[in-house]
Amino acid sequence: MSTSFTSIPSIDLSPTTNKQHQLSQLHHALTSVGFLYIHNHGVPADAITDLVNALPHLFSLTDTAKEAIALHHSPHFLGYSSVGAETTAGKLDCREQVEYATELPQTWSAENGMALYERLKGPNQWPAEYPSLRPIVERYIRELTQLGERFLRLVAEALGLPLPEMFFPFLSEQHRLKLVHYPAVSSSSLSDDSRQGVGPHKDSSGWWTFLLQASPPHIKGLQALNREGQWIDVPNVPGTFVVNIGQAFEVVTNGVCKATIHRVLSGQDERFSIPFFQGVRGDLTKQEAVDTLKEYFQPRRQRRSLEEDIDSPFLKGKYNTWGESQLRTKIRSHRDVGRKFYADVYEKYIND
Ligand SMILES: O=C(O)CCC(=O)C(=O)O
Numbered sequence: 472m473s474t475s476f477t478s479i480p481s482i483d484l485s486p487t488t489n490k491q492h493q494l495s496q497l498h499h500a501l502t503s504v505g506f507l508y509i510h511n512h513g514v515p516a517d518a519i520t521d522l523v524n525a526l527p528h529l530f531s532l533t534d535t536a537k538e539a540i541a542l543h544h545s546p547h548f549l550g551y552s553s554v555g556a557e558t559t560a561g562k563l564d565c566r567e568q569v570e571y572a573t574e575l576p577q578t579w580s581a582e583n584g585m586a587l588y589e590r591l592k593g594p595n596q597w598p599a600e601y602p603s604l605r606p607i608v609e610r611y612i613r614e615l616t617q618l619g620e621r622f623l624r625l626v627a628e629a630l631g632l633p634l635p636e637m638f639f640p641f642l643s644e645q646h647r648l649k650l651v652h653y654p655a656v657s658s659s660s661l662s663d664d665s666r667q668g669v670g671p672h673k674d675s676s677g678w679w680t681f682l683l684q685a686s687p688p689h690i691k692g693l694q695a696l697n698r699e700g701q702w703i704d705v706p707n708v709p710g711t712f713v714v715n716i717g718q719a720f721e722v723v724t725n726g727v728c729k730a731t732i733h734r735v736l737s738g739q740d741e742r743f744s745i746p747f748f749q750g751v752r753g754d755l756t757k758q759e760a761v762d763t764l765k766e767y768f769q770p771r772r773q774r775r776s777l778e779e780d781i782d783s784p785f786l787k788g789k790y791n792t793w794g795e796s797q798l799r800t801k802i803r804s805h806r807d808v809g810r811k812f813y814a815d816v817y818e819k820y821i822n823d
C-alpha cells in the first residue's frame with residue numbers, strides 16, 4: 472500500500488542533474504508513492520504537441536468515421552470505443568478512446584500453434600479521413616518506447632539492482648497507447664463519486680504507464696489514492712509525464728513497488744489524456760515473475776502470503792501466463808470483440 476503522501480514527487484531526468492539526489496528521490500517515489508512526475512525527460516517537444524493538437528480533431532470526426540475504426544473490427548483490441556463502452560469498479564466510465572499499439576503484423580494463425588494471446592499483436596486501424604494522424608502516433612510510440620527504456624535503467628539503479636537492464640527481459644515488443652477524451656459533464660449538482668471519467672483502478676495492462684495530460688493545466692481530473700484513503704490531485708504540470716507502476720511490476724518487485732490506485736473525475740470542461748502502457752511479454756509465467764528478481768526485493772514486514780500482500784489479478788487468477796491473463800481481461804471488458812474473434816474461449820473466460 473502506498474503511504475499517506477499528499478503530493479506527487481517530480482523527478483528530474485536530465486543527465487546533468489545530481490545523480491545521488493535523483494536516485495534517492497526516485498527510490499522514495501517508487502517505494503512510498505507509486506506515482507511520480509518526470510521532467511527533462513528528453514522526448515522532443517514537437518512529438519508531444521503534434522499529438523496533443525491531433526486529439527480534438529480526431530474526436531470530432533463523424534460517428535461514421537469512428538465506426539469505421541471501431542474496436543469490434545479488431546481481434547487485437549485496437550481501435551475506437553465510444554462513451555459508455557467500459558465499466559471500472561462496477562460503474563460506467565464516461566470517456567471515448569482510440570487504442571493504438573506498436574505497429575506489428577499479425578503472426579498468430581489458427582494453424583501455426585502459437586498461443587492464442589499472440590493474437591493480441593497486430594496492425595492498427597487508421598482513420599481514412601485523417602491520414603496525417605498515423606506518422607504522429609507512430610513517432611510518439613517510438614519516442615515513448617525509448618523513454619520507457621531510459622527510465623527503466625534509472626529505476627534499476629535506484630532500486631539497487633546490479634545491472635541497469637535487468638528489467639528489460641520482461642518487456643514485450645508491443646506497447647499500447649490510448650488516446651482518450653472525457654467529454655464535459657454538467658457537474659454542479661454531482662458528488663465526486665458520481666463524476667466517473669474512469670473509476671478507481673490499478674493499471675493492469677502493463678509494466679509502467681507514462682501518461683501525458685493533454686488539456687490545459689486548469690483542467691483537473693486525475694487523482695491518486697493514498698494510504699489514508701484520501702484522493703490526491705495529480706494536476707497537469709506542463710513539460711512532464713505522470714508515471715505510475717503497473718501490476719506486473721508490483722509482482723516482479725515482490726510488492727516493494729506498489730501499483731497505486733487512481734481515478735479520473737469528469738468536469739465541466741472536456742479533458743484529453745494519452746496513457747502509454749509499456750508492454751509485458753505474453754509468455755511471462757507467474758513463477759518467473761515472482762522468482763526472477765526476488766532476492767533483490769525483501770518486503771518491509773512479515774506477510775502471511777504473497778497473494779495477501781500483492782494485489783494482482785495476474786497472481787490470483789487461474790491462468791499461468793501474463794498473455795492469457797491479459798487476453799481474459801480484454802475479452803471480459805469488450806465482450807463483443809471476444810464473442811466475434813475468440814468464440815472458442817469466450818465462455819470459459821466470461822464464466823471462470
Ligand atoms: O486519463 C487519465 O488521466 C488517466 C487514465 C487512466 O488511468 C487509464 O486509462 O488507465
Ligand SMILES: [Fe+2]
Binds near residue numbers: 672673674733
Ligand atoms: Fe490508469
